[in-house]
Amino acid sequence: xxxxxxxxxxxxxxxxxxxxxxxxxxxxxxxxxxxxxxxxxxxxxxxxxxxxxxxxxxxxxxxxxxxxxxxxxxxxxxxxxxxxxxxxxxxxxxxxxxxxxxxxxxxxxxxxxxxx
Numbered sequence: 001x002x003x004x005x006x007x008x009x010x011x012x013x014x015x016x017x018x019x020x021x022x023x024x025x026x027x028x029x030x031x032x033x034x035x036x037x038x039x040x041x042x043x044x045x046x047x048x049x050x051x052x053x054x055x056x057x058x059x060x061x062x063x064x065x066x067x068x069x070x071x072x073x074x075x076x077x078x079x080x081x082x083x084x085x086x087x088x089x090x091x092x093x094x095x096x097x098x099x100x101x102x103x104x105x106x107x108x109x110x111x112x113x114x115x116x
Contacts, residue, residue: 014074014075014078015071015074015075017074018067018070018071018073018074019067019070019071021070022063022065022066022067022068022069022070022071023063023066023067025062025066025070026059026062026063026065026066026067027059029062029066030055030058030059030062033058045058
């Protein structure tokens with residue numbers, strides 16, 4: 001029952017899906033490195049007494065790297081507007097070469113209490 005409760009959370013689902021994508025990319029990369037054997041990496045790993053440890057550490061490093069990159073990019077692409085929208089993209093700002101001042105409206109905010 002707790003598993004279903006976690007899967008109902010949209011943020012958890014987003015992170016889990018993107019982590020799975022990162023793990024898939026990491027597995028493909030490790031498989032490609034083993035298949036292509038750059039710099040005799042495959043030969044070096046398989047000549048070791050415990051090649052599983054070396055493969056595990058290599059895979060772990062790639063999963064951390066690509067999993068966190070996929071999850072981070074998914075978080076940054078999220079929209080702050082609940083109806084969807086631009087999501088993470090900044091608005092275009094035009095700079096005027098003449099250097100003239102442009103009036104800008106700023107909403108009043110509560111003042112912070114400075115403690116001394």
